[in-house]
Amino acid sequence: MEKDIHSHHISQQFNAELxxxxTRMLEMGGLVEKQVRDAISAFMNLDSGLAEEVARRDNKVNNLEVEIDEECTLILARRQPAASDLRLVLAISKTxxxxxxxxDEASKIAKHSIALANEGGVSRSYLEIRHIGDHVGSMVRDALDAFARFDSPLALRVAQEDKAVDTEYGTAxxxxxxxxxEDPRSIGSILNIMWSLRSLERIGDHARNIAEHVIYLVEGKDVRHAALEEMEAEVKG
Incomplete structure (x- = not known):
């Protein structure tokens, strides 16, 4: 169920700004989610055209960050929000x-897929990219959904999934x-796969960060660097 954690004000303009x-942050999140999905697809299919498109779209993501962050700065300067409103603006900015x-990590995966395509690829090891990519993609989607609905239990599940991704990454x-x-001739290709897996693992870390911002926003508790057990206590407490 969606929660409404920020106050409603006499100033309808303030409400509209928040x-x-x-909304704009979540729209940016949708674009980034597509970037991650397309980067994985480009890698799996050695689709250099799609990979180049992912790399080009990274500028749009960067521009959106600057624009929306400036909007948050103006809200802080003009409105000087307090309590839950302040947490909302800070959580948006951090997200x-x-x-x-x-x-950035999606763009790196795209560039590694181009390099892999130019080398002719390898006959195995894409399974790791698909499996971890699907897992991380779900984390990104759930983290954004948790923010959209102010859903701290869902955010907690994202943080829990990050631990599983770290384990899968180490195994891969x-x-x-x-x-x-076993096959030294594959070193060049395998390195591109390894760097791409590293980018996916980092995307999972950032999804966990967003989940932590949601918990801070909803519960009012800073859980950065906290163990999962501590996060579980805050959300369930």
């Missing part, structure tokens, strides 16, 4: 930064190292 900043970083990297040892 709602607009949140913008995580989304921009996700866009060990498998790829073994493959390189």
């Amino acid at each position: 709602d607009d900043a949140k 913008l930064n995580d989304l921009e970083r996700m866009g 990297m060990r498998s790829l190292v073994t493959y390189m040892i």
Whole structure:
């Protein structure tokens, strides 16, 4: 169920500014989610055309971050919000930064897919990209949904999923190292896969960061650097 955690004011303009900043941030999130999805698709299909499109769209993500963050700065300067309104503006601003970083990582995956296509690719190891990519993609979607609905239990689940992604990432990297040892001719291609997996793992980290912003926004507790058990206590408490 969607919660409404920020105050409603006599000034309808203030309400409109808060709602607009949140809406634009979520629209940017939708673009970044598509960037991640398209980067994975380009990698899986060695689609250089799609990969180049992902890289070009990164500028749009960067521009949106600057525009919306400036909007948040103006709200802080003009309205001097307090309590839940202040948390909302700060959470939006911090989320913008995580989304921009996700866009950067998607662009890196796209560039590695181009390099892999130019090398002719390898016959295996795409399974790791697909599996972890699907997992991370779900985390990004759920983190944005949690923000849209002010849903701290869903945000907690995103944070919990990040631990599983880290485990999957470690397993995949060990498998790829073994493959390189068995077939040294594959080293160039496997390195592109490993760097792409690293970018996916980082996207998962940023999704967790957004989840932490949601918990801060809804529960009023800063859970950055907190263990999962501490986060669970804050959300369920």
